[in-house]
Amino acid sequence: MSHFLESVERRAFKQAMFAVRDEEAALDIVQDSMLKLAEKYGNHPCDEFPMLFQRILQNTIRDYYRRTKVRSMWTTVLSALTPDNEEDGDPLETLETEDTSNLASTPEKQVLQAQTLTAIEDEIRKLPTRQREAFLMRYWEDMDVAETAAAMGCSEGSVKTHCSRATHALAAALSAKGIKL
Amino acid sequence: MTDDRFAYRIRQTLNYGLQDIPPATCRRLEAARHQALAHQKQTVPQWSLATAGHGAMHFSFPAPLKQVLTILALLLGMWIAFYWHSHQYISELEEVDSALLSDDLPPEAFLDQDFSQWLEDSSGE
Numbered sequence: 001m002s003h004f005l006e007s008v009e010r011r012a013f014k015q016a017m018f019a020v021r022d023e024e025a026a027l028d029i030v031q032d033s034m035l036k037l038a039e040k041y042g043n044h045p046c047d048e049f050p051m052l053f054q055r056i057l058q059n060t061i062r063d064y065y066r067r068t069k070v071r072s073m074w075t076t077v078l079s080a081l082t083p084d085n086e087e088d089g090d091p092l093e094t095l096e097t098e099d100t101s102n103l104a105s106t107p108e109k110q111v112l113q114a115q116t117l118t119a120i121e122d123e124i125r126k127l128p129t130r131q132r133e134a135f136l137m138r139y140w141e142d143m144d145v146a147e148t149a150a151a152m153g154c155s156e157g158s159v160k161t162h163c164s165r166a167t168h169a170l171a172a173a174l175s176a177k178g179i180k181l
Numbered sequence: 182m183t184d185d186r187f188a189y190r191i192r193q194t195l196n197y198g199l200q201d202i203p204p205a206t207c208r209r210l211e212a213a214r215h216q217a218l219a220h221q222k223q224t225v226p227q228w229s230l231a232t233a234g235h236g237a238m239h240f241s242f243p244a245p246l247k248q249v250l251t252i253l254a255l256l257l258g259m260w261i262a263f264y265w266h267s268h269q270y271i272s273e274l275e276e277v278d279s280a281l282l283s284d285d286l287p288p289e290a291f292l293d294q295d296f297s298q299w300l301e302d303s304s305g306e
Contacts, residue, residue, distance in 0.1 A: 002218055009210040010199045027206065031213035035220060042222035117198045120191060139188035140195055167184045170191065181190035 001042060004049045005034055008141070012057055015136055018125050019061045029064055033057045054137055054151040116179055123173045127166050130154075134162035135170075 009030060016026035033056045041052050124132060130152070137148040138159070149156045174181065281288050290296050 001221055002214070005214045005217060009214055010202055010207070011195075013202065013206065013210060014195070014199065023206065027209055027213070030210060031216070034213055034217035038217040038221040040222065042220075113194070113197060114201075117194050117201075120194050121198065135188070139192050163188075164184065167188055171187055181187060181194070 001038060001046070001049070004046060004053075005037075008050070008053060009034070011136075011140060012053070014121075015057065015140075016061060018121070018132060018136075019129070020064055021125065025064060029057070029060045033060045036060070050141060050143055051147045051151045054133075054141060054143070054148075055153075058133055058151070116181075119174060119177055119179055120170070123170050126173070127169060131162045131166035131169070134159050135166035138163050 012030045012033065013026055016029040017023065020026055020029065033053060036056050037049065037053050041048070044052065124136070127135065133152060134148060137143045137151060138145070143151070145156045145159050148159045152159065281291070
């Protein structure tokens, strides 16, 4: 359990940040999620932790949305963000990158890497909620289709559809900004 | 570029971004982790069968089966107690019987009312 939480806590924080865009709220969400996992499922087999934790995390994010909807109209607008086709909102500076997959080894590459990261995170935030969840679970958390479907409470076909749409949306958005991965 | 290849590049970049999380945030995440671990639900003790120096074999039973096994164990205990008690009672009777049969007096003498009356009168004198 300790090893699992340690390996997942930073990614979970980033996921929460993508969803709620508030550091304090994201930290609270991760803390609540870890606590719920430990209290309710601490005696489960380790291989069930990723699916259970993602399910708890997504539910905790939704609970946060519900609470803030009641509290503030301003947050309601943010929580209801479901852009249909997120084409260029505010184009960041166009980047010409030759090989961004390698770890940045020079200051210039580090700057490019940071700019690419900013653009990617920005586009991931803009994804529809379900697409973002499916994409991050499949490709960042390294969960298989069945695990992702179980965590999201939907069919495996839906997961594949969400992932495919998210991937194409990200590719199109990044390409429009001149970013090549 | 295939979807998987593209997703892999995205993943690499996102992982790179994890290094940028401020130390204060990392410390709070670590504290949250420790808090969660302090409240971790522990595994219920299970039936275990020790093996010859090679750890233990663990068996876990579903809840309904555990209840049935508990009731069966209780019934078995009650049957053993009843059997042991009956055995003791029969043994005592056997001892009395063998004492009667090995005595000089015939057993019929103890059923004779006059003999009993004679014994009481003799002890009174």
